[in-house]
Amino acid sequence: MNNRVEWLDIAKGLGIFCIVIGHNVVPQWLYDWVYSFHVPMFFIISGYFYRQRGWRETLAKGWKQLLRPMLLTILIAQALMLFLYVRHGFWSGPPVGEWLYGVATMNGLGYTRGMWFLMALFWGKLWMCLMERFHLPVLGQFCTSMSLFFAGYVLCQCGEEPWFFSRGMAVPLFLCIGRWLKQESVIERGHKSWVLCLALLLVAIAWMFPVNISGYVLPYGIGSVMTAVAISIAVLVVLKKASEMSAVPSKLFLYAGQNSLIILCVHSLIHTWQIVGHVWDALPQIGYVYRVWCWGVFAFFECGFLVVVVYFLQKIPVVRQFFHSK
Template identity: 30%
Template sequence: MVTSKKIEWIDIAKGIGILLVVYGHCQPPLVVNKFIYAFHMPLFFFISGYLFSRRKKEFKPFLNGKIKRLLVPYFVFSILSIPIQYLRFRMGEIDSFTFREMFFGLFNLDGTVIFNRPIWFLMAMFVSLLLFYFVSRLPVAGQIISALAGAGIAIFVSAQHVRLPFGIDVALLAFIFIVIGYQSKPFISKIENSKLQSKILMLLLSVAVTFIFSQMHNRNRMGSVDIDNWLYFYIASFSGILMTLVVSWMINTSRVLRYLGVKSLAIMVNHFYVLSFFGIVLIVTGYKEFLFVNYPGMTSLLYFAVYLICMIPAIWIYDFIENAANSILYERKLPSFNATFKKV
């Protein structure tokens, strides 16, 4: 059983992860970008595996819960992203905007989420958790074999330069993180309770390994299964996950990071809107190209700061839209704007 103490560090780990997601989309320097992309998305799949419980034996409630939690936000915010994408097209920030792109992107039919790209995560997580619902009933060896088989299929499909619909290839690639996260519960408990000196040593080693292997390959985009060295990818991913967990255990009293972790799904979805609108503002004022050419590092921090300033109202709006969508779909009373604000 997962205790409240564990939940706290899990939320902190998610808080760290989601900050890295946002900053990674602010076009940081290449060295930083490679480091972040080495592990920030695998971390969320690992945590989902860690939190997975076999106590929920009935498939229908499990499926309905994942639809409500993952698919409803995916489709609602994909649709809401279409006018923003059109505006970006009209402003010259993107090259094309066609009905085919809109239809295929909305349903992720060719493995690409055109509108609000970060939410590829929602579809991939949905597919991978459904798969693990059945695989979790296998013995440990069966789960490991299934995870390796999934990774093998994802690697093979990627080598053919083919994308699978509904994020299936990404789900297969990420499946091993869910399995390892699920199986690591007793080991994580031991590491969490280890001495501070041991944690510091693990932190230093994991930072070094993550940094070295993240810099040793040029393409590492989990969402598009565009990875040029799979061995380096998995080494850096697991090392980065360990690094994040150790940091979370060492700062497990951070209320800010805990809050960000609790709201990580909202941030995952809504930061696209804030960054896109700010990019449009810079285009209109004529500053975007100037800033990125002359001050790339400072500009990425500027984007990040703008999102942090807008984060709370963005989360508030996300919560209201999500609650309203679920109320309509599940025939409940439409929530009031004030009631949603009080929950933030």
Template identity: 30%
Template sequence: MERTAYFDNAKLALIFLVVFGHLIQPFTDGSQGINTLYMWIYTFHMPAFIFLAGFFAKGLGNKKYIMNLAKKLLLPYLIFQLLYSGYYLFLGHNDWQTGIFYPHWSLWFLFSLFSWHLLLYFFKKMPPLVSMTLAVGIGLIVGYFGEIGHTFSLSRTFVFFPFFLIGYWLTKDHVMFLKRKSMRFASLAVMAIVAIAIFIAPDFNSGWLLASKSYIDLGLPEFGVVARLLVYATSAAMAMSVLAWIPTKNNLLTKYGTQTLYVYLLHGFFVQFFRDTNLFEVNGVMDLVGLAVIAAAIVLLLSSKPIQVVSQPIIEGKTSILRNSNKRSKHNQPEPSHLNK
């Protein structure tokens, strides 16, 4: 699919919020304001990211397609599962040794993304309304089963799948509908109301937004389905509201939105180090702004060409960036002086 600046801008904004959210998480217990900001970000940043992944999904389902997906998603998952295990051991974490199918930290997304592509092959054969109803129904039901949790990223796979599926069903025209003035003004009200609601009810369990625990673990064994429905509605409204404000034109930062996978996989090494060393403190608004600047710097660094050259072999299993750079450098070299005579 032809690249569109809007979607690259959206991915860049969302990956920044992923990094920023992870940076401020250790400070949520000591500040109601930071907790509100953290929870507010988490209502939409992964649902919106997953929606965009579904928007560009093909769901072919043939053998070649599955093998390419495994190479693109499962192989980096296995590599980074080992890398993070070693890194946690280096940092002295007691929980560094986990099962290969118990994803470290943010690696759940790779496993779930692979699973969503497989599920899409079957769900795309149904009428859109039927497939969405079934996907939401499964997302609601799995909360009653404590066995469906973090292992294999099963809980998140089922709970977040409706956002991936709606991304597949919608078109660019549907998404651009959000850019209308009426939608943008309405989005401001939605974002403000959600922020106020979170601030008034700071004891809301963030596990509802992370989608990795059962209703029993979240304290609502009987009425969890109602709570998850409300979370679905809130996340969908927030995702639409934020996407309504994404710029549609190319700018100096747009190109960085094409490398979000690098940022997603690598930023954890920074965040975990910062957490373990207690390198930062947040005692005011300016400290929060400073963390936002650091988050932006991490995104730009991990999207840069040198990082891509070094990490592409383990993230994408190829060295095309390095080869292309070598070809360009050879092409730009001046001819030997004796050839010019």
């Protein structure tokens, strides 16, 4: 991990914790804030590390780093679901054909649908590779990626398509932004006081007036996209500054960021099997408002729990090799 950028790993750590929180029941204001930036920020970070590759290398790295972990997680999740469906000696799940179709198209994966991020990132990198084959200039790539974004938005409104293709069409825009941020050293200039203050102000405004863009919903059209990008960049600037301070939270986020892929996979398994729901159902029933707040606490607890589980999983050489292969 010698080539890693520490503050970006910290940002990925925050991002993966936001994913865990967003998949739990939490107060609405926290849910909206999380969905204002965390997925775009992940894509922007990917763009920060993006470099031009040929088709063969792009496909090979996409398989190793994205598709292989995603498919293994889906396979493990659905294998246990199959066992649960037939454990009483008869089929107790959805119609078999419907279940198989849902798994094959990735539209019926339950909470394992959270793996859509990996599939979309794979599509996004293929789109970038295609644009580079046509030798488009930077402005041309931005315009093309914007066109892809809105074409994907229109396609998404027509209904669920297989393999999250429309969401993948949104990714090149954020990859281009991330690459531009690196080329222009935009985040690195955040050490200036006025830049940091502006970033903190944007994060505070996003906290008070969040723009939830989950599920490709754009309540303010292009304004929603621009807001998500601005918040993501502001969060990165703040985290870059925070990473310079040696503290336990930074180390926690750093570890989570370095192992964000395996955390996502384990988290998806936990929620597909509804382990959190079973634990909650075993607790005494309380009022709805308190229930939501307790779920929020449970979400933060799950973040810590996942770090502990992943720490021990990483002790297994084959697991470490599988998730960190280059």
